[in-house]
Amino acid sequence: MYDVAAPAVETVAVDVLKEVLSHQRRLRDGGCAGEVCPRCVRHHLEAVRRAMASGRRIEFVLPAFPTKSPNPAKVLGPLPDLAEELALRFLDGLCERIARIYPPGAVILICSDGRVFNDLLGVGDENVTGYVRALDRMITRIGATRLEQFTLDEVHPGAGHEDMRAMLSAGHAPTLEELREEVRGGGAPLAMYRGITRFMLEDLSTPDYTGTRSALQRRCRQLAYRVIQRSRAWGNLLDELFPDAVRLSIHPQPCATDKIGILLADTPDAWLTPWHGVAVASGGRFTLMKRADAERAGATLAYVGGRPSFYALEPAGTGGSAPAAAHREPLEGAACA
Ligand SMILES: [Zn+2]
Numbered sequence: 001m002y003d004v005a006a007p008a009v010e011t012v013a014v015d016v017l018k019e020v021l022s023h024q025r026r027l028r029d030g031g032c033a034g035e036v037c038p039r040c041v042r043h044h045l046e047a048v049r050r051a052m053a054s055g056r057r058i059e060f061v062l063p064a065f066p067t068k069s070p071n072p073a074k075v076l077g078p079l080p081d082l083a084e085e086l087a088l089r090f091l092d093g094l095c096e097r098i099a100r101i102y103p104p105g106a107v108i109l110i111c112s113d114g115r116v117f118n119d120l121l122g123v124g125d126e127n128v129t130g131y132v133r134a135l136d137r138m139i140t141r142i143g144a145t146r147l148e149q150f151t152l153d154e155v156h157p158g159a160g161h162e163d164m165r166a167m168l169s170a171g172h173a174p175t176l177e178e179l180r181e182e183v184r185g186g187g188a189p190l191a192m193y194r195g196i197t198r199f200m201l202e203d204l205s206t207p208d209y210t211g212t213r214s215a216l217q218r219r220c221r222q223l224a225y226r227v228i229q230r231s232r233a234w235g236n237l238l239d240e241l242f243p244d245a246v247r248l249s250i251h252p253q254p255c256a257t258d259k260i261g262i263l264l265a266d267t268p269d270a271w272l273t274p275w276h277g278v279a280v281a282s283g284g285r286f287t288l289m290k291r292a293d294a295e296r297a298g299a300t301l302a303y304v305g306g307r308p309s310f311y312a313l314e315p316a317g318t319g320g321s322a323p324a325a326a327h328r329e330p331l332e333g334a335a336c337a
Contacts, residue, residue: 013048017041031255045257058106061245067114073292078127082310083274087264095146115152117230125161179198197224279310
């Protein structure tokens with residue numbers, strides 16, 4: 001068992017949190033201050049210190065990587081691609097850096113929440129299954145030994161997917177009225193509601209949608225509450241199942257609250273995630289864009305292992321494709337278009 005001398009525990013725990021919080025995704029006007037927010041460090045210190053006192057790995061729980069957006073204007077298809085791979089490498093690298101500070105290291109439990117609300121997005125259960133399995137294969141292939149997946153399927157083995165969702169909601173969801181009350185109060189809940197509504201609107205504005213824009217907006221506002229309701233139920237269940245874990249979130253969070261908002265990739269849009277976009281190689285680095293935006297900017301599609309994987313955008317005047325040196329490894333052997 002790794003034994004940190006008592007006076008050193010505090011220092012090491014602070015260093016671990018500084019590493020995590022250097023990638024913090026903050027809510028605008030959420031109260032965080034400085035490059036690494038000292039109030040957030042203090043708030044999460046006890047959970048990290050507890051893990052260290054027992055000499056075990058620090059466990060992070062991250063509800064994320066649900067399923068690809070159903071809108072082909074945003075993504076390349078239903079399966080994970082280089083956008084997910086870059087995010088997984090980033091998260092595994094974060095745990096590796098933590099292990100240099102605290103040798104027992106850390107693990108991020110990716111609690112894929114696709115099964116929790118895919119029906120509300122109009123995404124089939126078979127797509128969720130395919131996405132989760134492909135993500136597992138990707139984690140193995142890239143050697144991300146500090147990442148693990150956990151899904152609703154494992155909570156109710158053998159149950160039907162509809163039944164799983166019903167059991168989750170029955171035991172752990174707040175009522176819609178409670179959520180509406182929270183959103184009416186403004187702040188972080190309102191920002192979350194607006195963000196989810198925007199995503200629903202984008203995801204459901206598929207080429208085969210024939211109704212009016214205002215009807216779709218109405219529907220998305222209702223669906224957003226139900227998505228938040230199910231997400232909240234999933235979060236509550238995860239809190240019960242992993243009481244000692246540090247909670248991460250892909251959404252920006254206010255200062256010193258239960259969850260640490262964390263970035264997954266290098267993107268100028270604080271809301272864009274790998275499953276809502278495509279990876280675009282440009283100027284020696286990768287960023288995330290919506291597929292239609294990448295194509296409008298003149299990016300060309302690149303294939304890995306015979307499958308569409310990312311886009312390459314050549315900066316004006318360079319005349320040559322130059323994927324980022326830092327990410328050259330995953331592209332080796334790729335037949336780039
Ligand atoms: Zn803070």
